[in-house]
Amino acid sequence: MLEIRHLKTLHALREADSLVDAADRLHLTQSALSHQFKELEERMGMPLFVRKTKPVRFTSAGLRLLQLADATLPLLRAAxxxxxxxxxxxxxxxxxxxxCHSCFQWLMPTIDQFRDAWPEVELDLASGFSFAPLPALARGDLDLVVTSDPLELAGITYVPLFTYEAMLAVANQHRLASKPYIVPEDLLPETLITYPVERDRLDIFTRFLEPADIEPAQVRTSELTVMMMQLVASGRGVCGMPHWALHEYSSRGYVKAKRLGEKGLFATLYAAIRADMLDAPYMRDFLLTAKDTSFSTLDGVSAVR
Amino acid sequence: MLEIRHLKTLHALREADSLVDAADRLHLTQSALSHQFKELEERMGMPLFVRKTKPVRFTSAGLRLLQLADATLPLLRAAxxxxxxxxxxxxxxxxxxxxCHSCFQWLMPTIDQFRDAWPEVELDLASGFSFAPLPALARGDLDLVVTSDPLELAGITYVPLFTYEAMLAVANQHRLASKPYIVPEDLLPETLITYPVERDRLDIFTRFLEPADIEPAQVRTSELTVMMMQLVASGRGVCGMPHWALHEYSSRGYVKAKRLGEKGLFATLYAAIRADMLDAPYMRDFLLTAKDTSFSTLDGVSAVR
DNA sequence: AACGATGTTGAGTTTGTCTCATGTTGAAGG
DNA sequence: CCTTCAACATGAGACAAACTCAACATCGTT
Structure with a gap:
């Protein structure tokens, strides 16, 4: 019924003073516009503008359509x-x-480096814990999600970035500090500190405690890593954390990092993207850059590749 | 390039699970949609959705266009x-x-009555002193402006609503209270209280004081009528005001209303509307209702018609 | 292997939109 | 009053776009 062409014509007509002028701007003949308006006004059942004045004057209906044009044409151009x-x-x-709460650390250098290489790409990083990112990715509101549990979703592929070891932070003088590694039972009398997210997104539960059917004496949450470290150092709890996020504190002797299980608890971080974006050159480059910089920033921290 | 038809098709395709389904909804053949997408994807230079899945899966480009559709199609329908x-x-x-600061008084009954008669008409009243209403009227953002100075503007017509007398409010024991009428010179030693608007929109200046080249000793402003009446009653100034706005106070002996000039100072309130709206039946009715109710509400106050 | 459902393709038809040529209208000027 | 000019309207015809129809390809299912 109503077409974009009509909105463009109306828009041009407002800029110009007459049909002749507007036709010029649109690279059409005056006749074309005359026909176009005749038919449109017929369909609308009313005139859209007054021709006999200079500049032309729009009727209420014409103004309403102009308002529509002002609202939609920019959206269209942007798309x-x-x-x-x-x-x-x-x-x-x-x-x-x-x-992932502790991903800024290695993502920031990636972004900085990428921005230099691809200045034309519009970058945005939402530390969105407030909404479900994977549906937003599928919907097209997001283009990349860093996650550690790749859940099967149509059209979404997961590119592994790096593997890290999840470890347990304990106070230096903690009774567990001297053990070579931690077993699930060790946590029975402990207070476990976690980030405030659902349990099934925390590896220490899904892959360490729950398989052994162990529940810690207490679980408390904290939003900030420093805060958690403070609690751990003062002996008020223990906490599971990626090795590299812990390194800053353990290397200075603030807390001790202990292996979870005899063979350690390893997890992989993935970049989730829409499958067809794998072809986009800037996306390929971003993923490579991410792997590279994560390797070098986490280098001294023994990231497992 | 991109047409509304395309957005509608994409939208239908998301609701449906396949091209066949979408075609049904659009009352087209599946072949039509196939052709349509083939051409569109050619123009865009990339696929918009994956056909082999059920339900179909959109590519990044397809999702971007869906986003556009979600933004624009509702606007279009509304228009x-x-x-x-x-x-x-x-x-x-x-x-x-x-x-006009004191127009609510008679406009409210008009609106109430009109709403009953035309429930389908979307009513809105902005007491917008914050912006220029007449350009907004010409632009189509507003549909009616109540004003007392009809300034010539293409496409705008002014329908007179009623004529009223502007009078001077003075304290009961004021030296001017006993005069039969006020002359400009009387205001030379006075403090004049006005609404906080430009002078050339105040009749007492443009049509009473300025023709006689008289400037009051002091001019102060107030936003509220009650406040102004309080100031007047306590002898701290005088103020010009429509008779009907004054009536509430003068009839109770709170202040005295004096005629401005021997023959009085009369002004007319107009409804400014876009010329073509004169034909709309609901507009004609609103104007009639406005005249009627202004007459009856201001009746005891001797509005001049 | 056959079938049904889905999507593609090419040919042909219909519909729509433009141009060209010409007609109409209204304002300005002699 | 008539001419002139500019703006717009109108009709015919050219052309392109968008649809339908029919035939074919593809894929998963029975």
Whole structure:
């Protein structure tokens, strides 16, 4: 019924003073616009503008459509721009979210380096713990999600970034500090400190305690890593944490990092992206950069690749 | 390039699970959609969705266009609805603004009565002193402006509502209280209280003091009528005001209302509307209702018609 | 292997949109 | 009053776009 062409014509007509002028701007003949308006006004059942004045004057209906044009044409242009960027490949959008509390540390250098290489790519990082990032990724609101549990989802692929060891932080003089490694039973009398997220997203529960059917004496949460370290150092609890996030504290003798289980508890961080984005050159490069920089920033911390 | 048809098709495709289904919903053949997408994807330079899955899966580009569709299609529908209401005539929009501080008094009954008669008309009243209402009227953001100075503007017509007398409020024991009428010179030693608007929108200046080249000793402003009456009653100034706005106070002996000039100072309130809205039945009715109710509410106050 | 459901493709038809040529209208000026 | 000019309207025809139809390809299912 109503077409974009009509909105563009109305818009041009407002800029110009007459049909003749507007036709010029649109690279059409005056006749074309005349026909176009005749038909549109017929369909609308009312005139859209007064022709006999200079400049032309719009009727209420015409003004309403102009309002629509003002609202929609910019959206349209923006979308077309985004699409042609996507097609071009050297530009685009990369909106990220991280599910992992301690990922800034290695992601920031990645982003900095990437920004230099691809200045045309619109970067955004939402530390969105407030919403479910994977559906947003599938919906197209996000372009990359850093996560450690790759749940099967149509159209989403997971690119492994690096593997790390989850360890247990305990106070230096803690009774467990001298053990070569921790077994689930060791945590029975302990207070376990975690980030405030669902249990099934915490490896220490899903892959260490729950298989052994062990529940710690108490579980408390904290939002900030420093805060957690403080609690651990003062002997008020223990906490599971990636080795590299712990390194800053354990290397200075603030807390001790203990292996979980005899063979250690290893987990992998993945970049979740929509499958078709694997082809985008800037995405490939981002993933490579992420692997590289995570390797070098976490180097001294013995990241397992 | 990109057409509304495409957005509608994409939208339908998301609701449906397949091209066949989507085609049904759009009352087209599946072949039509296949052709449509083939051409669109060619133009965009990339696929928009994956066909081999059920339900279909959109690519990043497809998701971007869906996002556009979600943003624009509702706007489009709303505009089309507004237009057909306009054409129908029994429904529509009536967004008003009043330039006049004391107009609520008679406008409110008008609106109440009108709302009953035309429930389908979307009413809104902005007491917008914050912006210029007449350009907004011409632009289509407003549909009716109540004003007392009809300034010439293309496409805007002014419908007179009623004429009222501007009078001077003075304290009961004021030296001017006993005069039969006020002359400009009387205000030379006085403090004049006005609403906080530009002088050239105040009749007492433009049509009483300035023609006689008289400037009061002092001018102070107040936003509220009650406040002004308080100041007047306590002898701290005088103030010009429509007779009907004054009536509430003068009839109770709180202040005295004096005629301005021997023959009185009369002004007319107009409804400014876009010329073509004169034909809309609900607009005609609103104007009649406004005249009627202004007459009856201001009746005992001797409004001049 | 056969079938049904889904999507693609090419040909042909319909519909729509533009241009060109010409007609109409209204304002300005002699 | 008539001419002139500019703006817009209108009709015919050219052309392109978008659809349908029919035939074919593909894939998962029975």
């Amino acid at each position: 077309e721009r985004d699409i042609s960027r996507l097609a071009g490949g050297t530009a685009g959008r990369l909106h990220m979210a991280i599910e | 089309e609805r507004d237009i057909s209401r306009l054409a129908g005539g029994t429904a529509g929009r009536l967004h008003m603004a009043i330039e």
